[in-house]
Amino acid sequence: MASVLIADDDSGFLVSLSIALRREGYEVWAAENSEEALNLLDAHSFDFMMIDIRLGPLLGVELAEWALLRKPQLPVIFMSAYPYGELEGRMRRVTPLPVLEKPFDVGQVNTVMTNPVESRH
Numbered sequence: 001m002a003s004v005l006i007a008d009d010d011s012g013f014l015v016s017l018s019i020a021l022r023r024e025g026y027e028v029w030a031a032e033n034s035e036e037a038l039n040l041l042d043a044h045s046f047d048f049m050m051i052d053i054r055l056g057p058l059l060g061v062e063l064a065e066w067a068l069l070r071k072p073q074l075p076v077i078f079m080s081a082y083p084y085g086e087l088e089g090r091m092r093r094v095t096p097l098p099v100l101e102k103p104f105d106v107g108q109v110n111t112v113m114t115n116p117v118e119s120r121h
Contacts, residue, residue, distance in 0.1 A: 003028075003046050004021060006028060006050045007031045007052060008030075008050075009056055013102070014030050021109065023106075029046070034057060034058035034062070037067070038063070046071075047113075048113055049067055049075070051076060053078050053079065053084050053091070059087065061078070061091050064091075064094045064095070065090075076097065077113075078095070079099070080099055080102060081102035081103075
Protein backbone atom coordinates (compact mmCIF):
# COMPACT_ATOMS: atom_id res chain seq x y z
CA MET A 1 0.00 0.00 0.00
CA ALA A 2 1.02 3.62 -0.32
CA SER A 3 3.30 5.52 2.03
CA VAL A 4 2.09 8.83 3.39
CA LEU A 5 3.65 11.68 5.31
CA ILE A 6 1.18 13.47 7.59
CA ALA A 7 2.03 16.94 8.94
CA ASP A 8 -0.32 18.27 11.63
CA ASP A 9 0.40 20.20 14.82
CA ASP A 10 -2.58 18.70 16.65
CA SER A 11 -0.85 15.70 18.20
CA GLY A 12 -4.11 13.95 19.13
CA PHE A 13 -5.43 14.19 15.58
CA LEU A 14 -2.03 13.20 14.17
CA VAL A 15 -1.91 10.04 16.28
CA SER A 16 -5.55 9.13 15.50
CA LEU A 17 -5.15 9.61 11.76
CA SER A 18 -1.84 7.71 11.76
CA ILE A 19 -3.44 4.75 13.53
CA ALA A 20 -6.48 4.77 11.23
CA LEU A 21 -4.33 4.83 8.09
CA ARG A 22 -2.01 2.10 9.37
CA ARG A 23 -5.07 -0.08 9.98
CA GLU A 24 -5.95 0.48 6.32
CA GLY A 25 -2.50 -0.76 5.33
CA TYR A 26 -0.72 2.53 4.66
CA GLU A 27 2.88 3.09 5.69
CA VAL A 28 2.60 6.27 7.77
CA TRP A 29 5.15 8.85 8.85
CA ALA A 30 4.04 11.68 11.11
CA ALA A 31 5.40 15.19 11.69
CA GLU A 32 4.15 17.72 14.26
CA ASN A 33 5.58 20.76 12.46
CA SER A 34 6.86 21.87 9.08
CA GLU A 35 10.55 21.50 9.98
CA GLU A 36 10.04 17.87 11.01
CA ALA A 37 8.05 17.23 7.83
CA LEU A 38 10.79 18.64 5.58
CA ASN A 39 13.41 16.52 7.35
CA LEU A 40 11.31 13.38 6.80
CA LEU A 41 10.68 14.36 3.20
CA ASP A 42 14.42 14.66 2.59
CA ALA A 43 15.11 11.28 4.22
CA HIS A 44 12.29 9.16 2.73
CA SER A 45 10.16 8.65 -0.34
CA PHE A 46 6.38 9.10 -0.06
CA ASP A 47 3.42 8.44 -2.32
CA PHE A 48 1.30 11.19 -0.71
CA MET A 49 1.67 14.05 1.72
CA MET A 50 -1.19 15.23 3.93
CA ILE A 51 -0.75 18.72 5.40
CA ASP A 52 -2.78 20.72 7.89
CA ILE A 53 -3.36 24.17 6.43
CA ARG A 54 -2.72 25.92 9.78
CA LEU A 55 0.55 24.11 10.50
CA GLY A 56 3.46 25.90 12.16
CA PRO A 57 5.96 27.46 11.85
CA LEU A 58 5.17 27.54 8.12
CA LEU A 59 1.60 27.61 6.86
CA GLY A 60 0.61 24.30 5.32
CA VAL A 61 0.61 25.81 1.85
CA GLU A 62 4.14 27.14 2.40
CA LEU A 63 5.27 23.68 3.51
CA ALA A 64 3.68 22.19 0.39
CA GLU A 65 5.47 24.70 -1.84
CA TRP A 66 8.82 23.79 -0.23
CA ALA A 67 8.00 20.08 -0.44
CA LEU A 68 7.21 20.31 -4.14
CA LEU A 69 10.55 22.01 -4.81
CA ARG A 70 12.14 18.83 -3.41
CA LYS A 71 9.64 16.31 -4.86
CA PRO A 72 7.72 17.94 -7.74
CA GLN A 73 5.50 14.92 -8.44
CA LEU A 74 4.39 14.38 -4.83
CA PRO A 75 0.58 14.54 -4.51
CA VAL A 76 -0.43 16.87 -1.66
CA ILE A 77 -3.71 16.64 0.26
CA PHE A 78 -4.59 19.57 2.48
CA MET A 79 -6.62 19.17 5.69
CA SER A 80 -8.38 21.89 7.64
CA ALA A 81 -10.74 22.50 10.53
CA TYR A 82 -10.87 26.24 9.80
CA PRO A 83 -11.83 28.49 6.90
CA TYR A 84 -9.04 28.76 4.35
CA GLY A 85 -10.57 31.11 1.78
CA GLU A 86 -7.65 33.53 1.67
CA LEU A 87 -5.27 30.64 0.90
CA GLU A 88 -7.42 28.82 -1.64
CA GLY A 89 -5.71 30.31 -4.71
CA ARG A 90 -2.27 29.27 -3.50
CA MET A 91 -3.57 25.85 -2.50
CA ARG A 92 -5.03 25.23 -5.98
CA ARG A 93 -1.66 26.10 -7.55
CA VAL A 94 -0.09 23.39 -5.36
CA THR A 95 -2.68 20.63 -5.84
CA PRO A 96 -5.94 19.93 -7.63
CA LEU A 97 -6.90 17.40 -4.94
CA PRO A 98 -9.77 18.27 -2.61
CA VAL A 99 -9.26 19.70 0.86
CA LEU A 100 -10.31 17.24 3.55
CA GLU A 101 -12.35 19.20 6.07
CA LYS A 102 -11.94 18.00 9.66
CA PRO A 103 -13.42 15.88 10.95
CA PHE A 104 -13.23 13.45 8.05
CA ASP A 105 -13.20 9.67 7.95
CA VAL A 106 -10.56 7.32 6.63
CA GLY A 107 -12.87 6.41 3.74
CA GLN A 108 -12.47 9.92 2.35
CA VAL A 109 -8.70 9.57 2.53
CA ASN A 110 -8.88 6.19 0.76
CA THR A 111 -10.97 7.73 -2.01
CA VAL A 112 -8.50 10.53 -2.64
CA MET A 113 -5.46 8.25 -2.48
CA THR A 114 -6.85 5.43 -4.61
CA ASN A 115 -8.68 7.59 -7.15
CA PRO A 116 -6.95 10.99 -7.13
CA VAL A 117 -8.22 11.95 -10.59
CA GLU A 118 -11.86 11.20 -9.76
CA SER A 119 -11.70 13.02 -6.40
CA ARG A 120 -10.54 16.34 -7.87
CA HIS A 121 -12.97 19.26 -7.79
